Amino acid sequence: MKSSFLTRPFYFLWTTQTAANAADVLYIMALTVLVLNQTESLISAAFMPLMRSGAQMLSGLIAPLLLNRFKLPALLLLSQTGQFLLFVGLAVYLQLTGKDAVFVLVFALVFAMSFLDGWTVPARNALVPRLVAHEQGLLKANSLISVSDQVVQFAGWGLSGVIVAVLGPSPTLLVTAVVYGLAAAFTLGVKEPAEAHLEQQPTDAAPDDSIAAAPASRWHTLTEGWKIIWKMPRLRLLTFMDIIDMLGGSVWVGAFTLAFVQTALGQGEEWWGFINAAYFAGTVGGGLLVLAISRAIGSSLLAAMLIGMAGYGILTAIYALNTQPFIALILVLLMGPFAELSVINRRTLIQRSVDKGVLPKVLSAQASLLNLVFCISLLVMAALAEWLGIVNLYLLAAVLTLLALGVGLIGRQAFRNESAPGARM
Incomplete structure (x- = not known):
């Protein structure tokens, strides 16, 4: 199996998703610490992952309407850019308000970011077959994505804990905003082949x-x-x-x-x-x-x-x-x-x-x-x-x-x- 099966746009997709996943880990860790420090409520901290899953579920339900209107790379760019802008707003708000932050607004911004993130994984997984030059490279591409996902999870939680401990929750959010910005920038390199809209890729089952x-x-x-x-x-x-x-x-x-x-x-x-x-x-x-x-x-x-x-x-x-x-x-x-x-x-x-x-x-x-x-x-x-x-x-x-x-x-x-x-x- 030759590496040429994996195209340059695929590597851009791989990079942008790795950066976005790393930013997710960082901001969840930083926000969890921030919420715990200021509310001293485990329920408030535990509410965040449940709310994120709920927002992603709702996003997935309406995603088909967007998939009909936008090409997958454009939808991915919209999602990553939207998350970046919302996160910048969240980071700036927390920097300015400190302990006076209204957590209803914080959770609303997290919900909006999670909603935008809801179609990221389906769009990514649907793009992979289009960005692989040959079907034989599909398993290899999925393996690479899975490895990077797990590496981010494996190393990310430990490193993010160190970063939060050294910098503090609020500065960590600013670092996270930079990582989100890089993820959005790398998305510009994800170009779907022109023939992907004209030809049907062979599959094991007929439509x-x-x-x-x-x-x-x-x-x-x-x-x-x-x-x-x-x-x-x-x-x-x-x-x-x-x-x-x-x-x-x-x-x-x-x-x-x-x-x-x-x-x-x-x-x-x-x-x-x-x-x-x-x-x-x-x-x-x-x-x-x-x-x-x-x-x-x-x-x-x-x-x-x-x-x-x-x-x-x-x-x-x-x-x-x-x-x-x-x-x-x-x-x-x-x-x-x-x-x-x-x-x-x-x-x-x-x-x-x-x-x-x-x-x-x-x-x-x-x-x-x-x-x-x-x-x-x-x-x-x-x-x-x-x-x-x-x-x-x-x-x-x-x-x-x-x-x-x-x-x-x-x-x-x-x-x-x-x-x-x-x-x-």
């Missing part, structure tokens, strides 16, 4: 002619992605697997992992940090592994995804039953490669299953649905933790992943039925 022929009313535009997911067995299956997996995935949110470390492992907060670091290190390693074996995976995306889910589910079950801290570190380190094998191949399967013209709408619908599922999962898992106990909660998460695996095994016929001639799933 649904009945959907494509439907009248382009506003309601049709808003619901088109949802209809395609429902009518295509392959997409319906992948989305259902995603939902089941997401229901259990929320157990890796900080509060649950801390409770597990304290209750099951009998350790303090320092081991909570070790567990988180080991998990992110594993996901970074997993992304690099998928990148290295992308040629070997070839078109066997379904098999690779199912192997990833099986390994992740089994390791999660062992982790839940384990009481030794060092073994727990090894287990979460091993989970990362299996998790990435599952996630990257599932994303690539979705990109290859839908015509590039409707892919953004499909991804927007999926993003809205998964944001809603994640919010519900957080609330449900919190209640179940009180009832079942933290160990059983992780066992439940393992069962859900293995259930999603079972759904994939039972429904694999959908991939054979919709595969292009010669495709090997």
Whole structure:
């Protein structure tokens, strides 16, 4: 596989998203510290991530209307520039008002930024197949993006904590504004090939002619992605697997992992940090592994995804039953490669299953649905933790992943039925 499969606009897209993700981590850390320092309320601080998910869900619902009006690079530029301007306003406001800041206004600006961010990931993932010179490079491109996402998560939280501690929350926000500005500037280099609007990129599944022929009313535009997911067995299956997996995935949110470390492992907060670091290190390693074996995976995306889910589910079950801290570190380190094998191949399967013209709408619908599922999962898992106990909660998460695996095994016929001639799933 040659690196020429990845075009210059793809590298601009990769860079702008990495910078934007880094800015997100910085500003969330800085704002969380600021809110905690001034309100001394954990509820106020915890409200921010929930509000961000809600805003992104609402944004995904109306994104199809914007996708019909703007080209993907223009929409990405609008999102990044809008976030940059809003964040500059937020940073300046906090600098001028200090402790007198009205947090209703702060949260309103965060909501607006999250709303703009809601169509960034669907637009990015829909752009990737258009910016890859050959379909064989698609898995490699997704692996690179996943690696950079995980590196930002892995290094970002630790570094942002140091930056906030050294500079203070308010100056950190000004640094973040500069990073957002760089992200917006790099977006100017994301140019969609002219032929992308004229030619249909080959996919493993033919587009649904009945959907494509439907009248382009506003309601049709808003619901088109949802209809395609429902009518295509392959997409319906992948989305259902995603939902089941997401229901259990929320157990890796900080509060649950801390409770597990304290209750099951009998350790303090320092081991909570070790567990988180080991998990992110594993996901970074997993992304690099998928990148290295992308040629070997070839078109066997379904098999690779199912192997990833099986390994992740089994390791999660062992982790839940384990009481030794060092073994727990090894287990979460091993989970990362299996998790990435599952996630990257599932994303690539979705990109290859839908015509590039409707892919953004499909991804927007999926993003809205998964944001809603994640919010519900957080609330449900919190209640179940009180009832079942933290160990059983992780066992439940393992069962859900293995259930999603079972759904994939039972429904694999959908991939054979919709595969292009010669495709090997």
